[in-house]
Amino acid sequence: MADFAPDPAFEAGSKAAGELALCHVRLQDDARYPWVILIPRQVGLVELSDLKVADRARLMEEIVAAGDMVRDLAALDGDPVDKLNVGALGNVTTQLHVHVVGRRRGDDAWPGPVWGAGTARAYDPQALALRLSALSARLAPRAA
Amino acid sequence: MADFAPDPAFEAGSKAAGELALCHVRLQDDARYPWVILIPRQVGLVELSDLKVADRARLMEEIVAAGDMVRDLAALDGDPVDKLNVGALGNVTTQLHVHVVGRRRGDDAWPGPVWGAGTARAYDPQALALRLSALSARLAPRAA
Numbered sequence: 392m393a394d395f396a397p398d399p400a401f402e403a404g405s406k407a408a409g410e411l412a413l414c415h416v417r418l419q420d421d422a423r424y425p426w427v428i429l430i431p432r433q434v435g436l437v438e439l440s441d442l443k444v445a446d447r448a449r450l451m452e453e454i455v456a457a458g459d460m461v462r463d464l465a466a467l468d469g470d471p472v473d474k475l476n477v478g479a480l481g482n483v484t485t486q487l488h489v490h491v492v493g494r495r496r497g498d499d500a501w502p503g504p505v506w507g508a509g510t511a512r513a514y515d516p517q518a519l520a521l522r523l524s525a526l527s528a529r530l531a532p533r534a535a
Numbered sequence: 536m537a538d539f540a541p542d543p544a545f546e547a548g549s550k551a552a553g554e555l556a557l558c559h560v561r562l563q564d565d566a567r568y569p570w571v572i573l574i575p576r577q578v579g580l581v582e583l584s585d586l587k588v589a590d591r592a593r594l595m596e597e598i599v600a601a602g603d604m605v606r607d608l609a610a611l612d613g614d615p616v617d618k619l620n621v622g623a624l625g626n627v628t629t630q631l632h633v634h635v636v637g638r639r640r641g642d643d644a645w646p647g648p649v650w651g652a653g654t655a656r657a658y659d660p661q662a663l664a665l666r667l668s669a670l671s672a673r674l675a676p677r678a679a
Contacts, residue, residue: 418563438619440599447599448592455591461547474629478622482638482646484619494626502626507647 395432398486404511408523409530411456413449414489416530418464418522421511425464425472425493427457428528436487439479450489456529457491463525465493467518504512539576542630548655552667552673555600558633559591560674562608562666565655569608569616569637571670573603580631583623594633599633600673607669609637611662624650 397407397415405428419426431442431450439447441479458475465472472493479489492505500508514522541551541559549561549572563570575586575594583591602619609616616637623633636649644652658666 438602438623439595440602441652444596447595450582451591451595452588457583460582473666474624474626476622476624476626477583478624478648480619480620480622480648482618503651504622504624522542 393434395434397430398484400484401428401488403429406519407533408526409533411453412531413446414453416457416526418458418519418526419490419511420513420519422508422514422518423499423509423512424505425461427464427469427491427503428461428488429453429457429491430488431453431487437481438487439484441487454489454491457489460526460529461491462494464522467522467525470495471476474530476505478504479507537578539599541574541576541630545572545574545632550663551677552670553677555597555674556589558597559677560601560604560667560670560677562663562670563634563655564657564663566658566662567643567653567656568649569605569612570649571604571608571635572632573597573601573635574630574632581625581629582631585631597635598635599667601633604670604673605635605637607673608666611669612667614639620649622648 400418405419408416408418413431414429415432417428419428454477461475473496474494476492476494544570545561551564552560552562557575558573559576563572598621617640618638620636620638638645
């Protein structure tokens with residue numbers, strides 16, 4: 392069986408941030424929203440039902456942990472979030488992944504969903520480095 | 536403390552279908568998509584982190600069960616789904632709830648998210664009754 396690797400499609404819009412017990416964690420490179428992506432490090436997953444029950448419970452806890460990461464990111468923006476949005480869609484990239492996105496009243500897509508709405512605004516290099524550094528405090532180093 | 540009740544906003548677009556151990560279950564009244572909504576029956580929940588850990592694990596399992604319900608609904612349409620979409624947004628109705636939606640390539644919103652996309656198409660009364668009956672096979676009777 393091949394080793395786990397994130398779908399190359401994730402490289403285009405997000406940066407590897409580190410690892411949790413179950414998931415590879417990425418920062419969405421979109422300064423409009425504090426936004427973390429979780430990808431369980433197992434091969435061939437598409438739906439939540441493809442995970443074992445214990446791993447599903449772990450994923451739920453990692454979703455909650457990602458919410459804390461999103462709040463850390465929002466603090467760096469100096470702009471707390473009003474609501475977390477959690478979504479597992481996979482219509483375009485089918486490898487199982489979960490988005491955890493911080494939303495603010497009046498943000499570009501409010502109150503609609505962020506997926507497919509408008510155009511990402513990449514972080515500048517310094518802001519990106521600062522955010523990856525903040526996330527690393529809650530994560531194991533990224534896998535090679 | 537007041538008893539649990541679903542936010543009245545859910546009445547507009549969905550129908551009570553029954554109960555799981557944790558969640559009140561509703562059928563979204565939109566014939567475009569087989570679509571179930573889970574609402575944990577506790578007062579004052581907004582984010583997943585407001586649930587206790589054990590209830591979060593239970594919610595995850597009820598999300599997976601809702602995926603099976605969505606596939607049952609799709610079978611009644613004679614049109615299996617290609618992907619499940621799971622979302623906990625709450626930007627408009629903040630009471631914690633989870634959408635489990637069956638998606639087909641080429642459906643009205645494909646590959647974008649369903650939330651806020653286009654206009655719901657209500658089931659006709661017979662189709663609605665048939666779907667609520669199908670869901671009831673997997674659910675406890677709806678609470679009074």
